[in-house]
Amino acid sequence: MQSPISRADLQTLLYEADGAARRLIRKLRLSKDDLADVRQELLVDVIARLPAFDPKRGSLGAFAGIVMANRAARIAHKVKRERRLYGAVPTSLDETLPKGDGATRGDFVSEEDGLSAYFGQPADAFADVERRLDVERGLGALDPDDARLSAALSQSNIDELVDRGHAARSSLYRRVKNIRLALLAAGLKAA
């Protein structure tokens, strides 16, 4: 195991991290509030890579400089990608709109335009309710034992049910196939 770093080495790392973070903040025109976060991210990366440091190949400062430069490039790439996605100037949903009679920006964003919808998650509350009603109607079309098996499968997989002695594996797979077909006939497709 590598010996703990000396106080002088730590000072070197802190100095390098501070300089690299300031350069990055300036280059990306980030807020000063981001300085501490960026500095910490650079430091954590270089500390994680310290075991690979070989004093015969160069000074600790040079090693830290290379690691931080690489890390800074990745941070810059991430920031640029986020800017492409969300725009260069972040705005708050709680920001009051001018001449908006007290309405905030968030008041004008529908669920379909929200972040969940952007990432493909269901955002339509009415569709959610309708889906639930459909599922309950489909469950009503099943044999009660099969409805209970469906509920059990929402918590466990087939292997776990077999281990708990519910039934033989082949029997469970056969019932699952029948349940899928019964739900399909009731108008419910597998997700």
Add this chain to the structure above:
Amino acid sequence: MISTVTKLPTAHRRIDETDLCGWIGQAAPGEALEYYRGFLAMDTFSQAKRLAERERAELVRLARRAWWASEQRLIHLVQRRHGADDYSYLAIARAKPQQASASLSSLLLAEVA
């Protein structure tokens, strides 16, 4: 009266029970599907050797599923004769039965308990 009979593309393969269930799930009342053309009683009979064993087994599953769906009051089963040993087997969609819904929450709670 049946206005139109849907024929699923059968050039490459016969429809199977999943196709049938999928059709039942989305069919409006009165819509009809020809789910098999031939002579079902003979074609599903293992000794008749009219179909390869794999096709025959699939046809048995399809016929049983059609029967199950008619028992569930999802479809009517009828057949139309074209000639000797040649029938169209039709499923006609019925109005979806008003079944009691099962409470999803109750089922999940019972499972957790």
